Amino acid sequence: MNHVRIADLAACLGQEITIKGWLYNARSSGKLLFLEVRDGSGIVQAVVAKNAVSEEVWNQAAALTQESSVMVTGTPREHPKRPGVYELDVRELDIVQLAHDYPITPKEHGIEFLMDHRHLWLRSKRQHAILRVRHEVIRAVRDFLDNDGFILADTPVLTPAACEGTTTLFELDYFDDGKAYLTQSGQLYNEATAAAFGKVYCFGPTFRAEKSKTRRHLTEFWMVEPEVAYATLDDMMTLAERFLSFIVARVLERRKEELKLLERDVTKLEAVTPPFPRLAYDEAVKMLRAAHAEGALDHDFEWGGDFGAPDETYLAQQFDRPVIVHRYPAQVKAFYMEEDPERPEVALCLDVLAPEGYGEIIGGGQRMQSYDKLVQRIADHNLPREAFEWYLDLRKYGSVPHAGFGMGIERCVAWLCGLEHVRETIPFPRMLYRLRP
CATH class of the missing domain: 3.30.930.10 (Bira Bifunctional Protein; Domain 2)
Structure with missing residues (x-):
């Protein structure tokens, strides 16, 4: 398993690598799941295609929640429409911990709430x-x-x-x-x-x-x-x-x-x-x-x-x-x-x-x-x-x-x-x- 930081993806295009991080955000488009994964050095969009992974990997990806810790294995490539931006075609996925009820959601929060957290x-x-x-x-x-x-x-x-x-x-x-x-x-x-x-x-x-x-x-x-x-x-x-x-x-x-x-x-x-x-x-x-x-x-x-x-x-x-x-x-x-x-x-x-x-x-x-x-x-x-x-x-x-x-x-x-x-x-x-x- 070749562990790579997201900031270093440009040097690993076409190679199978593993990102160790957390789920920042996710969205679905039918038979595609788009996972925003962060590792501290940056954020990458990890693309999970249902026809390219096992049923177990697909179900794991679909079950991920905000800030769950995860290891994602796949092949990085340059985004087809955004030069200098990279995506990861996912082959394997391992959930380290599934997070529940993460308090800071993608909505507006007051400053005192954010400072408390x-x-x-x-x-x-x-x-x-x-x-x-x-x-x-x-x-x-x-x-x-x-x-x-x-x-x-x-x-x-x-x-x-x-x-x-x-x-x-x-x-x-x-x-x-x-x-x-x-x-x-x-x-x-x-x-x-x-x-x-x-x-x-x-x-x-x-x-x-x-x-x-x-x-x-x-x-x-x-x-x-x-x-x-x-x-x-x-x-x-x-x-x-x-x-x-x-x-x-x-x-x-x-x-x-x-x-x-x-x-x-x-x-x-x-x-x-x-x-x-x-x-x-x-x-x-x-x-x-x-x-x-x-x-x-x-x-x-x-x-x-x-x-x-x-x-x-x-x-x-x-x-x-x-x-x-x-x-x-x-x-x-x-x-x-x-x-x-x-x-x-x-x-x-x-x-x-x-x-x-x-x-x-x-x-x-x-x-x-x-x-x-x-x-x-x-x-x-x-x-x-x-x-x-x-x-x-x-x-x-x-x-x-x-x-x-x-x-x-x-x-x-x-x-x-x-x-x-x-x-x-x-x-x-x-x-x-x-x-x-």
Whole structure:
């Protein structure tokens, strides 16, 4: 028995092979049965002709139900009217398990029902397309960074202190050592490995106990974070646009069919090429205030605040590609952000805002280099100094300008796929009111 994946059928035309999978759908036309069989790599139409198989095989084929597991043996051939599409002429069929009352039927289901059955919803064509795009994004991330001289240096999931603020930490008891927290970011540890290797990145799950129910938020998500020694804010803006442009180009090149199935307007993605517009926070505030005065925004904006979703959406709508907003007020950014030497009230930071209302997908900037200033900043933020002594060491032993950023995979995938909500961009989303399945 020559077991072949559906994705590899083109190399096996005219040979007898076996597909191991599940019944996706079926229809009958008199003495022909058309079985849509999926195996994870694709879907093929398996044609059962009553006069070409035994009565037992015919009856087995006719008895198949949605999502029954089955092994189908036959000969693949090209579809007579659809070049590049293949069918399987069936000779033998073995039912591994006959499924009964599969809950997700070919009718409209509500999102809560589908989320409750997420473990089964993953089998649908739409979810396959989204998660294949996710896979391509992750592969592109690794290829870009690996080929650009970065070293993967993964960072702890369990940490002794906060990185992005103490109000969004998941806390747990850590043996006899007191409290520990699920990481919000690997960035602090990235700074240590960057001082060892020069160019590093970490890539893994991060956690935010943020009581948010917006379409952009998950409590558990995956983030890639490059960090570079002897790098400045300008270096990070250039890296971010190169990085993001590479990812978009890769997805456009390799996931055309998935984007087509998702009905994504790829012309909007084709515009994503360097250079990206760069917009100082001050200029962004002027744009928002002017928009309010003209009635384009229903709220005014005061200098010193962080942007909300409507603000980010409006700013991004003014450009045909991602826009980099830089030099936010220091008061709205993390304690470790370097201040602008010419304007200490603003930080050397950046956010990359995606077009079409998808908001921030990259955030980062230059890290504080001075030991004394970092000590003061930790105190200003009421953070426990003892938890950061190791981090302060990085400013005592060979401190240099250094910078980095983080990109959330789920937000990036939502944007590339044109999705309304990030919940479909990860196999099992964790949200404020969802911990199952």
